[in-house]
Amino acid sequence: MNLFDFVFYFFALIVIISASIVVFSRNIIYAAFSLLFTFFGVAGIYVLLNADFLAVVQLLIYVGGILILLVFGVMLTNKVVNVDIKTGTMQVLPAAILVAAIAGTLCGIFYATGWLVVEEIPENTSTIEKLGEMFLTNYLLPFELASVILVVALIGAAMIARREKSEKITTSDKR
Amino acid sequence: MHVSLVHYLIVSAILFSLGLFGVITRKNAILVLMGIELILNSANINFVAFARYGGLDFNGQAFAVFVIILAAAEAAIALAIILNIYKRFKSVNVDEINSLKE
Numbered sequence: 001m002n003l004f005d006f007v008f009y010f011f012a013l014i015v016i017i018s019a020s021i022v023v024f025s026r027n028i029i030y031a032a033f034s035l036l037f038t039f040f041g042v043a044g045i046y047v048l049l050n051a052d053f054l055a056v057v058q059l060l061i062y063v064g065g066i067l068i069l070l071v072f073g074v075m076l077t078n079k080v081v082n083v084d085i086k087t088g089t090m091q092v093l094p095a096a097i098l099v100a101a102i103a104g105t106l107c108g109i110f111y112a113t114g115w116l117v118v119e120e121i122p123e124n125t126s127t128i129e130k131l132g133e134m135f136l137t138n139y140l141l142p143f144e145l146a147s148v149i150l151v152v153a154l155i156g157a158a159m160i161a162r163r164e165k166s167e168k169i170t171t172s173d174k175r
Numbered sequence: 176m177h178v179s180l181v182h183y184l185i186v187s188a189i190l191f192s193l194g195l196f197g198v199i200t201r202k203n204a205i206l207v208l209m210g211i212e213l214i215l216n217s218a219n220i221n222f223v224a225f226a227r228y229g230g231l232d233f234n235g236q237a238f239a240v241f242v243i244i245l246a247a248a249e250a251a252i253a254l255a256i257i258l259n260i261y262k263r264f265k266s267v268n269v270d271e272i273n274s275l276k277e
Contacts, residue, residue, distance in 0.1 A: 008178045012186045019190055022209055023197040035209055038190075042216050045183065049227040051236050054219075054243075061243055066212065066250045073205045073254045077261040087203040090270060095199040103192035110184040117180050118230045130233050131240070139237050146244045153248035161255035 008048055015041035028074050028087055032067065039063050053128045183224035190217035204257050204267040208250065215246045 018037035025031045039062040046055040135143045190213055197210030219239045226235025261267050 005178045008182065012182070015186060016189055016193075019193045019213055022206075022213065023193045023200075028203060028206065031206060031209060035212070038213065038216070042220060045186070045220060046223055049183070049223045051223045051226065051239070054223060054236055054239055057240065057243060058219075061247055062212070062216075065247060069250055069254055070205060070209060070212075073208075073257055076258060077205065077267045087201065087206060088268070089200045090202055092200050095196055099192045099196040099199070102195065103188060106188035106191070107185050110181055110188060115180050115229065117228050127233065127236060131236060134233055134237050135240075142241060146241060150244060150248055153252050157251040157255040160252070161258045 004048070008045070011041045011044035011048065014038075015045065026087060028078060032071050032074055035070070036063060036067055039067065051127060053126070053131055180224055180228040183220060183228075187217040187220040187224070190214075190220065202268045202270055204260070204269050205254075207269060208253055208257075212246065212250070215242055218242060 015038055018034040018041065021034035022031045022038060025034065039058060042062075043055040043058040046052075046058060194210045194213030194217065197213065198207050201207050201210065219242050222231075222235040222239045222242070224235075225231040226233065226239075229235075257267055260272060264272055266272070
């Protein structure tokens with residue numbers, strides 16, 4: 001077992017343990033914080049897969065953006081100062097059976113399939129240049145569409161979440 | 176056993192299963208969102224693993240970037256909807272929001 005394998009198992013353990021805490025913890029704040037470690041672990045796995053740009057993007061967008069958004073959502077919709085931050089679960093047993101079946105099937109398929117593995121080590125250069133070229137040639141249309149989608153989604157989110165001033169909370173129907 | 180494509184795929188399968196379990200069992204809508212983020216991350220691990228080992232080259236990484244973009248947009252809109260649900264129902268538990276059910 002060389003250093004690469006050791007680092008891989010380390011990150012894989014971080015990802016799986018913290019994702020289990022996200023799923024099984026009854027405290028929402030604990031779940032949000034262990035989601036942070038899941039994202040860090042996934043970024044480490046990206047680094048092991050020679051995807052340095054994606055690792056940085058993962059840290060910037062997931063940890064810096066989406067996680068903060070989720071924590072704000074927790075704080076705006078739960079009574080943080082009280083103890084009322086626990087959450088319940090439902091349908092645990094059928095879900096556990098179903099998910100275990102799906103996980104077993106997936107792992108079995110992944111293990112049994114003879115993948116065509118390209119074992120050559122890519123040259124140790126940055127991926128940013130190639131990705132940038134690709135976004136401005138092959139993927140130009142999806143790239144522009146993604147920017148439009150982001151603008152539409154963010155404006156739409158701001159519109160939906162806006163608090164209307166002269167509105168009775170209980171009576172009005174248009175919201 | 177030397178780390179290869181299968182190891183990454185199995186990690187992503189476990190992550191996917193955990194995310195699916197969270198989506199199914201959680202009552203709080205924000206925790207359902209966290210489960211969806213786990214699922215998207217596992218899909219991304221698959222894309223990047225095939226980009227490294229499966230000859231997908233940089234196409235896989237480009238797809239992963241698009242997945243991250245859509246995840247950001249989805250999280251923003253979903254949280255806006257959840258805030259509105261909270262304003263109306265005073266709760267974000269997905270099993271209590273059943274006004275459409277007779």
